[in-house]
Amino acid sequence: MRKALRKLALVWAVMLLMLPATVKYPVAAYAEEPQRSFVIIGETDLYAREGGGGRSLGSISPYQNVLLAPGAPFNLFDERKPEEWLKVRTWLGDRWIRDDERVLYGTYEERKKTHTLIGTTRLFDRPDVETDTGQSLAPQEIVTIAELRYGPKYVIKSPRAHIQSGIWYQVETTWMGPKWIHSPALMENVYAKSVDYDLKLSGAETAYEVPYDGEGKGEVVEPGIVHAISKWQYSPQAFFVFTWYKVQLPQGERWIKPKNEVLEDYKALNEPVKLTTKTRYFEDRMSSFDRTRWLEPGAYKAVQNVGEWTQLETPAGLKWVNLKRALLERPEGIVPTEEMVKLTEKTQTYYFPATGEMCHIEGFFSPQEVQAFEKWTSPEGAVWYHIKTFSGTEWVKQ
Structure with a gap:
């Protein structure tokens, strides 16, 4: 009996030791x-309590991060009213604060970092556009001591929500002490990729020493050919993409943000091109799955090249072709055939035999037999058949 009690006591002791670990699980889940x-x-x-009332229990001084209290009411997708309150975690426990102009939705971090201003930027007393000092920093190298990233607060559903997002940097000035600058144009934010091709400018453009057109007249560049060495694309808001090119000009390297059409990777040509297979042609440099317009194999005169597109003189006038795709869409070795091809529920069809672009997925066709009119065997030995369907001609691999 005593032995049994000792064993039972040992079991209870082990369970008690495990109990603290057990009660911590909800905290871990919350984290x-x-x-x-x-x-x-x-x-x-x-x-x-929410709404205040009575004396305050203390205060939070700037600049500090606070977190929303666990279980506190908050929905970022609801429009925030001017008299809203937030329940946040503090050293006094969970407390309520007014959600006013003294609160931004974001994060603050003290960090020393070197930046290069490429445009003049205003100075503010604190991260609030209403505190403009009337002073500015000219383009120069600066050292920031803190940064505050924030997002939309009241109109998260609005297309203009991007205006309510940004970053504030705190800088130490020699004549006014620490001040703030708002979302400045920084060379460090220019993520340009190296390129090496000619651009054809269809209209007059303006060139700048840095990729920034917020001030200064720049230099006029007449329509013509310039050589590009870098390209930078950025999207300041949804549905808008801006492109800068770093180009070589007689006066040195400059940046251009074209207002007119630009032809990338441009080459003027005056040479024969031999088409060894039927090749699709287009009126513009715009690809599609139209399979009704083909140039017959033969020699043509090329007049210009833009990227993967080449413009040819044809009996029907100037046409654009993609020579890189031509041998994938109509590979050499296609032969006529009258073979019957079985289609099943597992059949998949393709626009072309070697581009991988699917036309119809599994489950589209019911079991049937159709007659092919062309056949092609790939270098790997796969056999492709060209068939006619109600939606046009398609390729199927057997």
Whole structure:
């Protein structure tokens, strides 16, 4: 009996030792939940309940990050009203603060970093556009001591939400002390890739020493051919993409953001081109799956090249062809055939035999037999048949 009790006591002791680990599990689960962060940019009072009332329990000084309290009511997709309150975690426990102009939705970090301003930028007393000092920093190398990244607060569903996002940098000035600059144009944010081709400018453009057109007249570049060495594309907001090219000019390297049409990777040609297979042609440099316009094999005169597109003189006038795709769309070795081809529910068809672009997926065809009119065997030994369907001609691999 005593031995049994000792064994039972040992079991209970082990269970008691395991109990603290067990009660911590909910905390660990909470830690995995996404946390909403706010930045206090002005002295903010703390209250015991929503709406305030009574004396404040303390205050939070700028600049600090605070987190939304666990279980606190908050929905970023609801429009925030001017008199909203936030329940946040503090050293006094979970407390309420006013969600006003002293609170930004984002993160604050003290970090020393060197940047290069490529445009004049305004100075502010704090990260608030209403605190403009009337002073500015000219383009130069600067050292920032803190940064504050923030996002939309009230109109998250609006197309103009990007205007309510950005980054503030704190800089140490020699004549006014620490000040703030807002989303400045920085050379470090220019992620240009190296290129090596000619551009054909269809109209007059303006060239700048840096990829920034917010100030200065720049230099006029007449229509013609220039050589590009870098390309940078960025999207400041949805559905808008801007492109800068770094080009070589007689006066040195300059940046151009074209206002007119630009032909990339341009070459003027005056040479014969031999088409060894039927080749699709287009009126513009715009690819499609239209399979009704073909140039017969033969010799043609090429007049210009833009990227993968070559313009040819044809009996029907100037036409564009993609020579790189031609042998994939109509490979050499295609022969006529009258063979019957079985289609099943597993059959997949393709626009062309060697481009990989699918026309119809599995389940489209019911079991049937159709007659092919062309046949091609790939270098790997796969046999392709060209068939006619109600949606046009398609290729099927057997």
